[in-house]
Amino acid sequence: MSEFDSGDNLFDDLDVDQILASQPPASTGNLKRTYDHETEVNDRGNQLKKQRNNGGDTIDDDPFPDDGIFEELQPENLCASAQMEVAQKLLTETFGYTAFRHEQAGAIGRILAGANALVVFPTGAGKSLCYQIPAIAFPQLDLQNASRTPGEHGITIVISPLIALMKDQVDALKKRNVPAECIDSTKTWEQQQQTYAALREGKLRILYCSPERLNNEGFVATMRHVRGGVRLLAVDEAHCISEWGHSFRPEYLKVARFADEIAAERVICLTATATPKVVDDICSAFKIPAEGVFRTSAYRPNLNLHARAVKTKQDKYPLIFQFLNENPGPTLVYVTLQQQSVLLAADLREQGFDAEAFHAGMRVDAKAEVQDKFMANHIRVVVATIAFGMGIDKPDIRNIVHFDLSSTIEEYCQQVGRAGRDGKTSNCMFYICPDDRYIRENFARGDLPSRKSLKGLLMDIFGENTTKSVGDTFKTSHYVQSRDYDIRQSPLATIYAALELRFGLIRAITPEYSEYKFVATPVYFARMKTERSPAGNAIYTNAAKKSKFHHVDVNGIVSRTGLPRVDLVRKLNEMHDTGLIELKAGGIEQKYRILQPLPRTDPALDALVDDLHADLSRREADALRRTQQVEDLVTGDQCLALALAQHFGMGLPDGKIKCGHCTHCLTGRRVVIPPKQPRKADLAGIKRILTACDVRDDPRFLARIAFGIKSPRVTQLKMDKHPVFMTLADHDFEASLCCFFEKACEGAEC
Template structure:
């Protein structure tokens, strides 16, 4: 069985470092002739090119729709003409058809134009951040007879090798992958040489590209570079949540001109946006129960943390509702069953974290309830957009509670490490060994060890390395490697070993140590002693794994970085880097806090909720209207008042208990995190999350705690 790892760069029990060699696509047929753009602007229906009839046929025959909606036709016309596009349609607005239809049409157009041979029409590559969403889309396409696949961590080795064969033989039309896979050099080489080339690269959730977006992901910044490296013919970027500033970032990243930006109205006239306020959460339960009794139908209730899903679902069941919990920590099979049941039934209430909803295309969701504060207007817009896709009136209720403000601040404050931690990390990255590596050389590091050593959360550490790569151009992430290889010999292992005269086979023979079941091999020692390239030994193991000579297992991930330009050597250079990176991280923390304030202003201002939400995305109500007529403001013209708990007296006894339990005075931010209830690698290492001191001052302001612990650490 394949091993499991904490990286997406190799989820198949196959060495990432030699993926390109394993796939053996480098001698595959070269890309077909690129189609030239035939016009600069999308054509109106009356002037559609004859080839567009293929798109209409695909829409009808494969997807069962009679006509395109919104601006799908203009987008597809532009893509088929050879140009790139950015698509900002609301949730449920049919964004996926904008790349699925072209993927089906390319081969037909090639035949019409006589420019490519059979099976040489290339693929559409879709970059998507969510495995569940990829799986749902691929399953739906396969049911329609469309040749699609995804490279994700749910695939075993056999499935992976089958996908490689399909790519080699020109048998795929669409391939989905996660953005993290773009760090894999083998995958980049594979896509650069895929049969027929990459006709279209689709970037789903494209708002993740923008540092101004609510869900910025550094790996998304690398997609533009990837497009150039694999020579993708055109790009389509898709999102439901992009402000004008974010849309500008997306277009700039992929050189998409203004004519290539397609935005449709975010306003949904059938959605009734309501809000209520309280100081204590307990006051809201009777209101929620009453609302659900008065508004039956399929319902999603969003909460912030996983344990809340279970508790509230249990409360609802006790009130006679058919309710189930859903969160990311549940078993995959359980989640799939709950999702399938929700799709079938019309009386089920799902209490979920934001893990639920992506890819859910249920037309008759009647209610979406936010029982905690959403993390941004973008998240709120996306989540309420799942209601009422059948066009019928649906209700979206937002219960805002003063007690929830702590949760939002906890999430906003969770990512920023102390400046001291960042400084120590930089000294580790740019130690005396690494700074002497020449340009083009590589260094290896364990993210897992650095997270624990410097108390930096995994996603934050990844962001720091991305800044060094993208903002400063010092390094480039490449394919992670495994530090430990072991194998279970098959029936033909010893005969194969004896008949193979290669240096790699000798290395495997001489440096393997057999145990009762598994045999381990010291690849580093074998490579150094016998002067056999490490990649040759790993490739040999992979070859034998493919042919079932042995069953390979690997573990222990090291991240690998290539040096792009001379690394900083002096304390002043490193200090300047720390200043820049820490300032950027502080800005992002403040932006996370600001997004909560924006969310609260939406419902506490004296203005129409629907119009304020539309204006956030550079939109407005139709026909110049100033009010929608059916949100809480429009129905009452009374502003919702944000009720906050009264200020608390500083809890000196809890403060002293924390200082007594934790003797270290090296990091005031760490102490403040413990007091506030924010977990971190160091909290986990010291097993503090179950200690009574953890979160004992959660009702205080975080900055007050930070200042108090800073004074203690300075004594």
């Protein structure tokens, strides 16, 4: 099962007119409001202004005075102190905490006042309470003010990137008797219907979904007309919306549009890592003024940040063995590659340490077993890729070790932030050597397609679709296009997002599976012989047995019978859920609606190619710059904790310039990476690659083979299995490899 939501058809067959007809008249609380933030006395900037106007009198420490000034801001017409009284009661009775931490109270107060907010808190600092408490508070405040009747309290929608995190949050809320659900591809048809019934009846308080869900037209329509309206839209991992963010995801760019389309009353964005530039991007997208930003420093006084440089990767092994012997307690060791996690865990076990590997390529049950053992202290060390740690709330992690170079400072900050959440001293060690740069450059260099690949992709997308009219739809397979045009999935998604959001040419809508097949269970034939529904009969009649599976051509059945596709898909899901068949669906095809006439001429396509290629080139340079920032952070001539805080636009408490317990503070010296000797161009090696591969249409493709970078085309031609693969990994990619292979592709001698 994919970690990310692949989409289901819960909302595919919903009739918007039917939804509207089933809703009672919308209360005035459904209206989206825009407030004059200059009048909000809980805004810290305005508090200072008021203080100056009063001749410097001290402002009351209570940011929510019971003075009635808030009344014009409240949908419920309740003063701020009354709202916060409800919030405090929920904090204690529902979540078991006695007091708010950091700036939780300020953020919650702003949301209850009807305004948008951005929360930037460190990992584990309680960001989720900033939307969970308002979501639960709305019904109580509505009833106190008699502004809404039961069932009309609306919902809070939470956009979250991972299925596992959504499930964990929902399970935790249900244990506290909070009506919450998530929409994801693992739900049975019955579970999906229960969720929709709860929405229709106004019984749901919080609904989690992935950003990919926003491509589902039925879902968007349903949320636009959901009973009671969308009181709050919470955007978790909001840094993903920023193209300058450390984990940009194109689908997040659509969240702001979604907020407008569903008329969300207010929005709260949440992230643990946001630089000033990323904060600006988030605030611009969701119209959040400066006074709506609530930040807490990433500095943790109980974390000792250490770093050590060595000459080679091999030199790290005795150091990590020594570190683990000297620093007991639960430990996370972060590496970059999946295979590296397996090998290092085995090395640690040979040295007597209780260690296990964890990476995204493991089976779901195997990953769950490692995580459960670590949480229960049955294993001490987990050697993991970045896949481990999201949502982990283990307070007694004593050590974080970075065996490889982190991709970004934000990633490093998130990972060290998992240590010492119990407030006790914890150690974070970063080992660095010259060889670390290669792996990171390998990842960055693999995403930029050639202009020829990009032109071929656009001709494929627009080609026959240029004859279609505005409003028509078309389907594509990103998997096939990735393979055919040698473009990785991540940049391919970025290209489609640009065509949609920057150029306004197309809009993604509900994707479809192109392949359905099933294994018939022992009761299948007996039951299907008495099947009454048209969809069931059509499936039974048209399913073609091939070896183990019965194959169902859903689109072919639609063409022959005229039955709605959604009826056939729903019936297949129902047959699976009731044990008649074991259904397998695959071959996802993305669907798009044409919004403007598509470019037809070569000049128009060339201009688009140039624009997109320039954007992707900038992204490559930005990825390389981020890696360099990590190296600069570790080797800088200042306190490591201060440098980390300054990256996020903040400083140490009380204006200090030293934490007193990082490597730089303790030694008074910077960490120096041993120099790596430059290599002269290996002309013989370049000629061996040209002999092994006859491709001459893309010098960057040949450079990838030399450098050891996989791409769809490299894999398709099996060049990653050839002896020449990665033989020139110690060369300069751009100045050396690309330069020489460009000459070869132009027909010149190297």
